[in-house]
Each structure stands twice: as structure tokens, then as C-alpha cells.
Amino acid sequence: MPEGHSVHRIARQFARNFVGRPVAASSPQGRFAEGAALLNGREALTAQAVGKQMFVEFDGELWLRVHLGLYGAWDFAGEIFTDPTIASANGRMGQTNQRGTVLDDEPVWDAAGENSLTSIGAPRRSRVHVRMSEQTRGLADEGPEWPPPVVGQVRLRLLTEITCADLRGPTACEVQTPDEMLGTLAKLGPDPLVGDPAEGEERFTAAVRRKRTPIGLLLMDQSVVSGIGNVYRAELLFRARLNPHTPGKDVPEEVVRGLWRDWAGLLRVGVETGQMMTMDGLGPEEYRKALASRDDRHWVYHRTGLPCRVCGTAIVMEEAAARKLYWCPRCQA
Structure with a gap:
């Protein structure tokens, strides 16, 4: 099960890639179709983690709550803006990828995939293409098919013009009102x-x-x-x-x-x-x-x-x- 550090990294990634942008939401699997319809087309306002749960606020006073549980994971595709508050292991401004952490400008590979950028959650082989540079533009036009094809049982897909996030296998994925979200927080x-x-x-x-x-x-x-x-x-x-x-x-x-x-x-x-x-x-x-x-x-x-x-x-x-x-x-x- 992803522990608190992973969920904070996911929330920071959402803050960098989705907050401030209108988001297309869908449920390719169909199990979250009603919730996705409520979020579709709305602007993401904030993203935050509390322990093992992430909360994304959308305009219209709606919150997306996600608890990955034992098997859940977010897979990211498209143009990924790295978070400048997340340094590499030696304190420098590095980037992480599916398996490695930058150390002295050389990647250190982690076979367990614990510090994933492209897929955060339950360990799995990445099937997405990611451009990790903040300066890169137009990946959707220059690279693979856009939006990327749906692979496997995707509970929720969140999509901007250049970034895609697919959620698979979560324990909880629901839309909450502000009062419901505060009620969840009160239990943590x-x-x-x-x-x-x-x-x-x-x-x-x-x-x-x-x-x-x-x-x-x-x-x-x-x-x-x-x-x-x-x-x-x-x-x-x-x-x-x-x-x-x-x-x-x-x-x-x-x-x-x-x-x-x-x-x-x-x-x-x-x-x-x-x-x-x-x-x-x-x-x-x-x-x-x-x-x-x-x-x-x-x-x-x-x-x-x-x-x-x-x-x-x-x-x-x-x-x-x-x-x-x-x-x-x-x-x-």
C-alpha cells in the first residue's frame, strides 16, 4: 500500500499539472461514470494529501477523494511538469522517472519502482510516455497518439490538453461536497x-x-x-x-x-x-x-x-x- 510520502508526491504532481486548468473527466471502466460526469469540464482549484488520501477541489464546490489502498495507482502520460519542491537525493533539483532518482546527474535505479513519476501507487510496469522537462512543449502533437489509448481497467481518466492521469484499482474514488470532505478529514x-x-x-x-x-x-x-x-x-x-x-x-x-x-x-x-x-x-x-x-x-x-x-x-x-x-x-x- 502506498504510504504517506507517495500520496503527497501525487498531490504535488496534480497541483503542478492539473490545478488552474479545465479537466476532462471520464470513466473508461464505467464504475465511476456518474462521478466523472459531475467533474467533467470543471477547473481543478487545489490538490492536497492528508495521510494516504488525496483531495482535489474543483469549481462548483466539488471535491474528488481518492484512497489508493493496496492496489491503486495513478499512471501519468503526456507532458509532466516536475515539482521544484521535490529535489533529488543529494538536495539538487533533479527529476525522477519510473525507477530512478537522480544523484550527481546519474540515475540510480530502483528495481522496485518505489519512487515513480509515471506511475505512483501499487508497483506496475509503466505503459505510458512521459516528457519530464518543464521547457518541453507540444508532446501531444509531436509524440505518441493523443489522448493515449486506455489500457486496462481505468476507473477515472483526468485529461488536460497536454497531460493525462489514469486511476486504476483504488479502494475509494468519490465526489464529495465540502461538508463531506471536511467530515472525512475529521476522521483522520x-x-x-x-x-x-x-x-x-x-x-x-x-x-x-x-x-x-x-x-x-x-x-x-x-x-x-x-x-x-x-x-x-x-x-x-x-x-x-x-x-x-x-x-x-x-x-x-x-x-x-x-x-x-x-x-x-x-x-x-x-x-x-x-x-x-x-x-x-x-x-x-x-x-x-x-x-x-x-x-x-x-x-x-x-x-x-x-x-x-x-x-x-x-x-x-x-x-x-x-x-x-x-x-x-x-x-x-
């Missing part, structure tokens, strides 16, 4: 990149400290904190040296606040690089390896039976609320 926990981070920290701390639910489950509860999924959950707990079974109310307040601040930092890194980079203090070559392979960028996630990078104890994997939980039984005792 704080997101470090939305609103006042200090207020978010207070909400998160209060929510955790009043519950006996294990902290390993609370971090995945989107009403407690938005955007954390399986990878970030495991890595945050390890970085805090915190046993995932500790009841929330038994976690010291300073540790809870540390979790929030660490999440805020990791989320920003994820948005900038497109990858869930959770290891600190890496040299240039180690960092390049970590960008290229998720096996080299995480402390405990997906490392069942492998030695802990700190103490050498075998990493444990167990089921927690039907999701895989990875942790070190010694470092996080």
Missing part, C-alpha cells in the same frame, strides 16, 4: 505536512497516551496519525528502540513526541526522494546503494531472520492485525 489523524506540526504533535501525543492499544497498532491507525504504513511503522519503532507491543499509555511522553518528530523528518525525506529512506549516517556510496535497493535502506523491514544491523540478533516477523510486523527482539526489548 494529524499529518506532519498538513497544518501546524506543533498542533499535530499534541493531537498525536494525546491520542497515543490515552490508549492501551499496542503502539505497533496505533501507528497504523489512520485516526491516530495519518500516512504511516507497514514500512514506516517498523522503521520508526526500531529507530525509537521501542517494543511494538508496548501499550500506548505506557510509552513515555518524550518517546511519543520523538516518534512524531521522527515521522515528520522521514516523511519529508520520502517526499523529496520518492523512497522510504529510513537509515541515517550513510556515506555517498552507501546512500547510492540504499537508493537503488530497499534491502539496503531499512533497519528491520523485510529482514526476517537476518541479523540486526545494530546487535546481530535475528529480526523477527509476526502477524499484527493481519499485517507483517518486523522488529528486533533485543534492541526493542
Whole structure:
């Protein structure tokens, strides 16, 4: 399931490519025909992410809400304007493509496709053509067929004169009124990149400290904190040296606040690089390896039976609320 950093990247891409433009909306699959008809021809006004959900505002007081869930993805075609707030891994103004992040002007390939520009969401092979330069014009006239042919089960297609976004396999795709959208937001926990981070920290701390639910489950509860999924959950707990079974109310307040601040930092890194980079203090070559392979960028996630990078104890994997939980039984005792 795409975690918070991916959805923020999607929202920023929509802000760059769709906001301020009239949008043609259709549902090639047919399952969202009524909603697409409501949006068709309207101007996109804003795009924002909160945790794992994206909201696009259209004129006429309508909102598109999308939750990708486990299998959803956005595929982009046409002329793509890159977001100048998303730098490459070394802090320079780079671009990302289907698999790689620019580092020292050379692409670092990620076989998992985690930091996709052309397809963001569930991993899949890209079938679209993308021109990533802000200076390029007229791709629709000069390049492949425009609009691009529909491939597979496209729930929603959003189209401007030069950019196309196809949505496949989402958990939720609906048109909401302003009140309905605010009602959805009210059910979500704080997101470090939305609103006042200090207020978010207070909400998160209060929510955790009043519950006996294990902290390993609370971090995945989107009403407690938005955007954390399986990878970030495991890595945050390890970085805090915190046993995932500790009841929330038994976690010291300073540790809870540390979790929030660490999440805020990791989320920003994820948005900038497109990858869930959770290891600190890496040299240039180690960092390049970590960008290229998720096996080299995480402390405990997906490392069942492998030695802990700190103490050498075998990493444990167990089921927690039907999701895989990875942790070190010694470092996080």
C-alpha cells in the first residue's frame, strides 16, 4: 500500500499539472461514470494529501477523494511538469522517472519502482510516455497518439490538453461536497505536512497516551496519525528502540513526541526522494546503494531472520492485525 510520502508526491504532481486548468473527466471502466460526469469540464482549484488520501477541489464546490489502498495507482502520460519542491537525493533539483532518482546527474535505479513519476501507487510496469522537462512543449502533437489509448481497467481518466492521469484499482474514488470532505478529514489523524506540526504533535501525543492499544497498532491507525504504513511503522519503532507491543499509555511522553518528530523528518525525506529512506549516517556510496535497493535502506523491514544491523540478533516477523510486523527482539526489548 502506498504510504504517506507517495500520496503527497501525487498531490504535488496534480497541483503542478492539473490545478488552474479545465479537466476532462471520464470513466473508461464505467464504475465511476456518474462521478466523472459531475467533474467533467470543471477547473481543478487545489490538490492536497492528508495521510494516504488525496483531495482535489474543483469549481462548483466539488471535491474528488481518492484512497489508493493496496492496489491503486495513478499512471501519468503526456507532458509532466516536475515539482521544484521535490529535489533529488543529494538536495539538487533533479527529476525522477519510473525507477530512478537522480544523484550527481546519474540515475540510480530502483528495481522496485518505489519512487515513480509515471506511475505512483501499487508497483506496475509503466505503459505510458512521459516528457519530464518543464521547457518541453507540444508532446501531444509531436509524440505518441493523443489522448493515449486506455489500457486496462481505468476507473477515472483526468485529461488536460497536454497531460493525462489514469486511476486504476483504488479502494475509494468519490465526489464529495465540502461538508463531506471536511467530515472525512475529521476522521483522520494529524499529518506532519498538513497544518501546524506543533498542533499535530499534541493531537498525536494525546491520542497515543490515552490508549492501551499496542503502539505497533496505533501507528497504523489512520485516526491516530495519518500516512504511516507497514514500512514506516517498523522503521520508526526500531529507530525509537521501542517494543511494538508496548501499550500506548505506557510509552513515555518524550518517546511519543520523538516518534512524531521522527515521522515528520522521514516523511519529508520520502517526499523529496520518492523512497522510504529510513537509515541515517550513510556515506555517498552507501546512500547510492540504499537508493537503488530497499534491502539496503531499512533497519528491520523485510529482514526476517537476518541479523540486526545494530546487535546481530535475528529480526523477527509476526502477524499484527493481519499485517507483517518486523522488529528486533533485543534492541526493542
